[in-house]
Amino acid sequence: MTATAPVATAPATRGPMLMLDDVHTYYGHIHALQGVSIEVEQGEVVTLIGANGAGKTTTLKTISGLLHPREGRVLFEGSDISRTAAHHLVRTGIGHAPEGRRIFSRLSVEENLQMGAFTRNQKEIGPELERVMTLFPRLRERVNQQGGTLSGGEQQMLAIARALMSRPRLLLLDEPSLGLSPILVQQIFSIIREINEQGTTILLVEQNAQQALNVAHRAYVLQTGHVVLAGSAADVASNESVRKAYLGED
Amino acid sequence: MTAIATPASPASRRRPAWFLPVVSLGGVAAYYLLLRFVFGIGEGTALQQVANALSTGAIYALVALGYTMVYGIIELINFAHGDVFMVGAFVSLFFLVQVLGNTGLTAPITNLPVLLLLIGAALLVTMPLIGLLNVGIERFFYRPLRNAPRLAPLITAIGVSFILQNIALVIAGSGDESSPQIFPIRDWRLSIGEITIPYLSLFVFALAMVLMVLLQTFVGRTRLGRAMRSTAQDREAAALMGVDLNQTIALTFLLGGALAGAAGVVWGLTYGYVRSDLGFNAGLKAFTSAVLGGIGNITGAVLGGFIIGFVEVFATTLGQTRWSQFVVFVVLALVLVFRPAGILGQQVGERA
Numbered sequence: 146m147t148a149t150a151p152v153a154t155a156p157a158t159r160g161p162m163l164m165l166d167d168v169h170t171y172y173g174h175i176h177a178l179q180g181v182s183i184e185v186e187q188g189e190v191v192t193l194i195g196a197n198g199a200g201k202t203t204t205l206k207t208i209s210g211l212l213h214p215r216e217g218r219v220l221f222e223g224s225d226i227s228r229t230a231a232h233h234l235v236r237t238g239i240g241h242a243p244e245g246r247r248i249f250s251r252l253s254v255e256e257n258l259q260m261g262a263f264t265r266n267q268k269e270i271g272p273e274l275e276r277v278m279t280l281f282p283r284l285r286e287r288v289n290q291q292g293g294t295l296s297g298g299e300q301q302m303l304a305i306a307r308a309l310m311s312r313p314r315l316l317l318l319d320e321p322s323l324g325l326s327p328i329l330v331q332q333i334f335s336i337i338r339e340i341n342e343q344g345t346t347i348l349l350v351e352q353n354a355q356q357a358l359n360v361a362h363r364a365y366v367l368q369t370g371h372v373v374l375a376g377s378a379a380d381v382a383s384n385e386s387v388r389k390a391y392l393g394e395d
Numbered sequence: 396m397t398a399i400a401t402p403a404s405p406a407s408r409r410r411p412a413w414f415l416p417v418v419s420l421g422g423v424a425a426y427y428l429l430l431r432f433v434f435g436i437g438e439g440t441a442l443q444q445v446a447n448a449l450s451t452g453a454i455y456a457l458v459a460l461g462y463t464m465v466y467g468i469i470e471l472i473n474f475a476h477g478d479v480f481m482v483g484a485f486v487s488l489f490f491l492v493q494v495l496g497n498t499g500l501t502a503p504i505t506n507l508p509v510l511l512l513l514i515g516a517a518l519l520v521t522m523p524l525i526g527l528l529n530v531g532i533e534r535f536f537y538r539p540l541r542n543a544p545r546l547a548p549l550i551t552a553i554g555v556s557f558i559l560q561n562i563a564l565v566i567a568g569s570g571d572e573s574s575p576q577i578f579p580i581r582d583w584r585l586s587i588g589e590i591t592i593p594y595l596s597l598f599v600f601a602l603a604m605v606l607m608v609l610l611q612t613f614v615g616r617t618r619l620g621r622a623m624r625s626t627a628q629d630r631e632a633a634a635l636m637g638v639d640l641n642q643t644i645a646l647t648f649l650l651g652g653a654l655a656g657a658a659g660v661v662w663g664l665t666y667g668y669v670r671s672d673l674g675f676n677a678g679l680k681a682f683t684s685a686v687l688g689g690i691g692n693i694t695g696a697v698l699g700g701f702i703i704g705f706v707e708v709f710a711t712t713l714g715q716t717r718w719s720q721f722v723v724f725v726v727l728a729l730v731l732v733f734r735p736a737g738i739l740g741q742q743v744g745e746r747a
């Protein structure tokens with residue numbers, strides 16, 4: 146029994162940073178997540194892989210508050226955030242770089258980054274701007290350019306950088322390598338590792354399972370709204386059916 | 396999605412910053428020359444008409460901004476906005492009548508400090524009040540329909556328009572209610588040789604420009620302004636940044652309402668009357684201005700307002716006051732044939 150455990154102090158050190166407990170999420174009548182349970186420990190990179198339509202994006206949206214589960218709970222640092230609206234969750238430390246980049250195309254690169262730090266005191270975001278521009282030197286060159294005029298790769302960098310501007314403790318990345326050239330994919334993954342080494346916990350959704358399993362500590366495989374496999378990245382990578390389905394081997 | 400585009404509109408992005416001011420000045424000059432030499436109108440009258448058009452256009456522009464900002468953020472043609480402007484004109488009227496009644500002052504007021512103080516007070520009362528009225532309308536009539544099919548809030552907006560118009564009808568009757576013209580129109584004139592232009596026109600124009608520059612600065616340069624533009628472009632992404640959608644929409648209605656309130660004050664000073672159907676008449680022209688300029692685009696609304704002002708005054712100058720409405724809509728139709736999204740609006744292909 147853990148009856149002696151102090152309840153109010155340091156929830157982050159007790160149990161996982163993020164926990165999805167039997168989460169069911171719907172779009173109207175469509176039952177997209179059918180009892181998903183996932184845990185992410187502080188400091189980890191966890192990847193979520195699965196075929197198109199498996200529910201990866203839905204899972205991330207359910208965490209960041211764009212969707213709310215009809216059943217089950219989402220716990221972040223010990224508190225129930227299942228019903229918390231997205232615009233509050235940024236303030237509690239969750240950053241989400243959504244599928245399809247979703248940068249503000251008619252705002253400049255700098256304004257996009259300022260929007261990323263919307264919840265923070267605007268006078269104190271200088272160091273953060275500096276940090277993300279060091280991570281993504283390309284953005285520094287393009288700082289006054291309209292977001293919509295960036296190349297696909299640059300937009301992806303901007304989307305990640307923007308999510309970092311809120312200084313999240315947990316970063317949700319939805320297919321950050323989609324549509325990028327092999328060199329850029331390499332670059333994005335090494336930046337993901339770097340962000341993690343700087344102390345940010347990451348939940349990564351990827352089509353590029355090979356790369357994702359390389360960078361991640363642990364992995365979950367999602368299939369039609371269910372977790373069908375979970376384990377260390379190495380174990381998942383060596384799983385027979387994963388190799389066939391997601392790593393392109395037969 | 397159409398954005399509250401301000402300095403970042405695609406049309407203005409491709410052009411240097413001096414483009415619009417220079418073209419506008421050129422347009423005004425061309426208008427003057429047209430009156431003078433093509434229609435043979437005397438120097439004095441032509442200049443007066445230009446001044447008249449500038450102040451008329453300024454009023455339409457102020458009201459048009461409310462249409463365009465609301466459309467930019469929730470894609471609703473807020474048909475009640477013209478009536479919100481009408482309520483603003485009535486609030487200003489009642490306020491001024493009260494003050495004059497209680498202080499024994501009579502219009503026009505020739506003491507400049509007192510005059511400015513009184514106009515300032517009318518603005519300070521009317522702008523927040525009308526802003527809040529607009530916020531209330533959104534809160535109670537449009538927000539519950541946020542996720543309903545598009546037609547529902549549109550019909551509701553028409554309903555709100557009728558409600559406001561009928562409340563005004565009950566309170567003020569159907570005729571012209573005269574509004575104290577505290578700004579001396581006949582006596583205070585700028586004379587250039589033989590020509591005189593009422594200072595009121597210049598005052599109205601300057602006041603509107605100040606308000607519009609403030610709005611541009613707010614939307615273009617502040618944190619909340621960025622939040623408005625972000626929400627207009629992608630509300631889900633904006634929410635992920637921490638932007639509260641309800642607050643941002645309320646802010647948009649507040650600003651649009653406040654500008655309509657200012658337009659209401661200025662309307663009373665300029666025309667000296669208010670009617671319950673003002674929202675339908677002048678409001679419709681302001682709406683036309685917003686569409687003409689490219690609805691959703693702030694610069695476009697201002698441009699559209701002035702164009703409509705000039706066209707209307709032009710028709711009046713030629714002695715065709717009865718046709719001014721007709722001419723305004725012919726111009727609108729012509730522009731929309733060639734640029735369906737309005738002068739500065741994003742053409743469909745440009746939308747992100």
Ligand SMILES: Nc1ncnc2c1ncn2[C@@H]1O[C@H](COP(=O)(O)OP(=O)(O)OP(=O)(O)O)[C@@H](O)[C@H]1O
Pocket residue numbers: 172175177195196197198199200201202203204244
């Ligand atoms: N807005 C929506 N309305 C209705 N159904 C939806 C909606 N979004 C997603 N779905 C459905 O929910 C299921 C999960 O979708 P989700 O976007 O989470 O998949 P995914 O794993 O991210 O796929 P992909 O790899 O293609 O991005 C799919 O069957 C999809 O059709």
Ligand SMILES: [Mg+2]
Pocket residue numbers: 201202203244
């Ligand atoms: Mg997806």
